Amino acid sequence: MDAVVFDLDGVLVDSEQLWDEVRRSVVAEHGGTWKEEATRALQGMSTPEWARYLVAELGIRLTAEQAAKTVIDEMARRYEGRPPVLPGAEDTVRAVAERYPVAIASSSPPVLIQSFLHATDLTGIVGVAVSSEQVAAGKPAPDVYLEAASQLGVEPGACVAVEDSTNGLRSALAAAMTVIGVPNPHFPPDPQVLAQATRTLKSITELPQALAHMR
Incomplete structure (x- = not known):
């Protein structure tokens, strides 16, 4: 070893609950629909992967790049301090x-x-x-x-x-x-x-x- x-x-x-809360909020605010399996599916994905998932699988009305920025900016705000x-x-x-x-x-x-x-x-x-x-x-x-x-x-x-x-x-x-x-x-x-x-x-x-x- x-x-x-x-x-x-x-x-x-x-932070797992925090990621889940922020992503759920972004999905709700931008016209998507959360799926029961989404929480487990998203865990471990890279930023480009989960951003595409929010768009393609959960139907949010943002580009993948916009979705990534929106979520990460909110996570960074929550991490302040x-x-x-x-x-x-x-x-x-x-x-x-x-x-x-x-x-x-x-x-x-x-x-x-x-x-x-x-x-x-x-x-x-x-x-x-x-x-x-x-x-x-x-x-x-x-x-x-x-x-x-x-x-x-x-x-x-x-x-x-x-x-x-x-x-x-x-x-x-x-x-x-x-x-x-x-x-x-x-x-x-x-x-x-x-x-x-x-x-x-x-x-x-x-x-x-x-x-x-x-x-």
Whole structure:
């Protein structure tokens, strides 16, 4: 085990509900219709992918570019001051970084990843931060995890990935990483996908001890 790669939304930041709320609001305001399956489908998509989904599948009367800007601008406004960092997340990243190189592989746009890093003073500790905007395909494709490993200079199979969602777990598994699941209580992942994780934790704060037992 040479490195640890964290997801952001739902693992370090309590933002999955916020993304859902903002997207639902934009869909309602711009003539679209929310579908029951949309919440799970959208989790893990890159910005271009979910913006196209809002237009093509949910029927909002905006272009994909307008949809992306509208949602991200509102998310950035909600992040002003301090993002909703999960209890213990910042200390967990610091503790893990004392033993391993760490990275973030997230579906959030770079502006929100940087907002988290600056708010928590983790910019100098998290060596690599990759958004799915910067790769060919979002989760559940493995691209963002593979890019994070590449930038860290380690083999994907030597990385531990920490994930909460169905598509995130699938992405890390497809990258051949050892996966630790920290299920989101608001949007639980598919149990069959979660069962493929090496370990399942109740809280991100359990991660340093779990890693110590895996060495």
